[in-house]
Amino acid sequence: MTEPSQAVRIEGLRKSFGANQVLKGIDLSLATHxxxxxxxxxxxxxxxxxxxxxxxxxxxxxxxxxLGQEITALGVDENAVRRHVGIVFQSFNLFPHxxxxxxxxxxPVKVLGTPRSVxxxxxxxxxxxxxxxxxxxxxxxxxxxxxxxxxxxVRALAMRPQILLLDEVTSALDxxxxxxxxxxxxxxxxxxxxxxxxxxxxxxxxxxxxxxCFLEDGLIVxxxxxxxxxxxxxxxxxxxxxxxxxxAGRL
Amino acid sequence: xxxxxxxxxxxxxTIVVLAAxxxxxxxxxxxxxxxxxxxxxxxxxxxxxxxxxxGYYSVGEALWLNIRMFLAAEVLILVFALVIAVxxxxxxxxxxxxxxxxxxxxxxxxxxxxxxxILALGFGVPALSLQxxxxxxxxxxxxxxxxxxxxxxVSEVYRAGLNSVHQSQxxxxxxxxxxxxxxxxxxxLPQAVRTIIPPLxxxxxxxxxxxALVGILGAIExxxxxxxxxxxxxxxxxxxxxxxxxLILTIPLARFTDHLIARDRRRRLAGAIS
Numbered sequence: 353m354t355e356p357s358q359a360v361r362i363e364g365l366r367k368s369f370g371a372n373q374v375l376k377g378i379d380l381s382l383a384t385h386x387x388x389x390x391x392x393x394x395x396x397x398x399x400x401x402x403x404x405x406x407x408x409x410x411x412x413x414x415x416x417x418x419l420g421q422e423i424t425a426l427g428v429d430e431n432a433v434r435r436h437v438g439i440v441f442q443s444f445n446l447f448p449h450x451x452x453x454x455x456x457x458x459x460p461v462k463v464l465g466t467p468r469s470v471x472x473x474x475x476x477x478x479x480x481x482x483x484x485x486x487x488x489x490x491x492x493x494x495x496x497x498x499x500x501x502x503x504x505x506v507r508a509l510a511m512r513p514q515i516l517l518l519d520e521v522t523s524a525l526d527x528x529x530x531x532x533x534x535x536x537x538x539x540x541x542x543x544x545x546x547x548x549x550x551x552x553x554x555x556x557x558x559x560x561x562x563x564x565c566f567l568e569d570g571l572i573v574x575x576x577x578x579x580x581x582x583x584x585x586x587x588x589x590x591x592x593x594x595x596x597x598x599x600a601g602r603l
Numbered sequence: 604x605x606x607x608x609x610x611x612x613x614x615x616x617t618i619v620v621l622a623a624x625x626x627x628x629x630x631x632x633x634x635x636x637x638x639x640x641x642x643x644x645x646x647x648x649x650x651x652x653x654x655x656x657x658g659y660y661s662v663g664e665a666l667w668l669n670i671r672m673f674l675a676a677e678v679l680i681l682v683f684a685l686v687i688a689v690x691x692x693x694x695x696x697x698x699x700x701x702x703x704x705x706x707x708x709x710x711x712x713x714x715x716x717x718x719x720x721i722l723a724l725g726f727g728v729p730a731l732s733l734q735x736x737x738x739x740x741x742x743x744x745x746x747x748x749x750x751x752x753x754x755x756x757v758s759e760v761y762r763a764g765l766n767s768v769h770q771s772q773x774x775x776x777x778x779x780x781x782x783x784x785x786x787x788x789x790x791x792l793p794q795a796v797r798t799i800i801p802p803l804x805x806x807x808x809x810x811x812x813x814x815a816l817v818g819i820l821g822a823i824e825x826x827x828x829x830x831x832x833x834x835x836x837x838x839x840x841x842x843x844x845x846x847x848x849x850l851i852l853t854i855p856l857a858r859f860t861d862h863l864i865a866r867d868r869r870r871r872l873a874g875a876i877s
Contacts, residue, residue, distance in 0.1 A: 430777075435780045458789060507779070508778075
C-alpha cells in the first residue's frame with residue numbers, strides 16, 4: 353500500500369529492449385509537490401524510466417503506483433492514467449499540422465470533453481502566462497525551438513496533470529534558448545507542480561530539485577538532496593560522473 | 604536561353620516529331636486499311652451514339668456504367684483498405700489472428716491477376732445459388748472484384764503513409780490520453796494524407812481503366828459496347844472511341860495528381876527554407 357501523499361511509487365522496475373537491459377530494478381518514490389531530477393549519462397535509463405511511468409513502454413517486471421493506484425496491474429485504462437501524468441519530450445513532438453492553439457486544445461476537447469470555447473479560453477490563459485500569447489495561430493515550424501518546447505509544456509499542462517514528466521526538455525535547444533524553458537519549469541516548481549525531470553543541466557538540477565537521483569547502467573546509484581549529492585557524493589560512480597561533468601565545464 | 608526561345612524551340616520540335624510520326628503512319632503499306640478499320644469517322648460516330656435496332660449499344664452511354672462502377676469501387680476501397688492497413692499496423696496480441704488474415708489477404712489479392720478475380724466472382728458466386736448474394740448483376744460482381752483486388756494495393760499505400768509519420772507523434776498523442784483511434788484520426792492520418800494522395804490517385808487512374816475488364820462478365824460497359832459494335836459491323840473504330848472516352852476520363856485525374864505532387868513539393872521546399 354502507499355500513502356496518498358505519494359504521487360509515484362516504483363518498485364523493482366525492469367525493462368529490456370531485446371537483449372539490452374535498460375532498467376535493472378528501479379525503486380523510487382516521488383511525493384506530491386516534490387521535484388526530483390534524474391541525472392546520468394545518455395543511455396543510463398532516464399528516458400525509459402519516464403516513458404514507463406507514462407505507460408508508453410510496457411514494463412517487464414516490477415510495479416508502479418500513481419496517486420495510490422497501481423497502474424501496472426492488469427486491466428488498467430492507460431488513457432485514464434495518462435490524464436493524470438503529462439510528459440514533455442526532448443524533441444517537442446508538437447503536431448505540425450495544427451496551430452499552437454489547436455495543439456494545446458486537442459486533448460482537453462477530445463479526451464476530457466471540454467467544450468471547445470472553454471478549452472480555448474483556458475489555453476489562451478496558459479499561453480499568456482508563459483509569454484506565448486501572440487503565437488496561438490502560428491504553426492509549430494514558425495516558432496523557435498524554445499517557443500516550441502514551451503508550447504509543448506503548455507500542451508501537457510492543459511490536461512491539468514497532477515504529475516509532470518520532463519524528458520531532457522532542453523537537450524535539443526540552442527544554448528541561448530535553454531534559459532526561457534528552464535525559467536518556465538522553475539515557475540512550475542514554485543507553483544507546487546510535482547515533477548520528475550531527466551536533465552543534463554546540472555546547475556538547474558541543483559537549484560530546483562528536492563532530490564537528485566543519479567542513474568548508471570539501469571540502476572539508481574545514489575538518491576540524495578542536491579546539496580549533498582553535488583558536493584559530497586558518497587558512491588564512487590557518482591563521484592566519477594560528476595568529475596567528468598566538472599571537467600567538461602558543465603557544473 | 605530565354606523563355607520565349609525555349610517555347611518556340613519546344614513547339615517546333617513537337618510539330619516535327621508529330622509530323623514525322625503521322626508521315627510514317629500514312630506511308631505504311633497498310634495505312635489505308637488501318638485508317639478505315641480503326642478511324643472511320645462514320646463508324647466512330649455510329650458506335651458513339653449507338654443504334655439498338657442494328658443490334659449495338661452506344662459506347663458513350665455504356666461509359667456511364669464504367670463511371671458508376673469506378674465511383675462505387677473507389678468509395679469502398681478507401682474504407683476497406685484503411686481497415687486492412689490499420690489492422691496490419693496494430694501490435695496487440697489480441698489482433699494477431701486478424702493481422703494474419705489481412706496479411707494473407709493482401710498477398711493473395713495482389714498476386715492474382717484482376718481478370719481472374721473478376722471471372723471467379725462473376726461466374727463462381729452466382730453458381731453458389733445463395734439467396735440475394737448470387738442474384739446480383741455482373742456489374743456488382745465486377746465492383747466486388749475491383750474492391751478486393753485494389754484494396755490490397757491501396758492498403759499498402761495507406762500503410763506506407765502511416766509509417767511515414769514518425770513514432771514520436773504517436774507517443775505525443777497517446778501521452779496526452781488520446782485513444783488509439785483518436786490519435787489516428789486527428790494526429791496520424793492528417794499527416795499521412797500528404798504522402799498518401801499521389802500514389803492513391805495513381806491507383807485510381809488505373810482503377811478507372813480496369814472497370815473495362817468487367818465487360819468479360821457481360822456487363823455492357825464501354826469496352827463491351829465497342830466489342831459488340833465491332834462484332835456487328837466488322838469495324839474496330841468503336842474501340843478507338845472507347846479509348847478516347849477513357850482518356851477523357853483519366854487525363855483530368857492524372858493532371859490533378861501532378862498538380863498535387865508539384866504543390867506538395869513547393870510546400871516542402873518552402874518549409875525547408877523558413
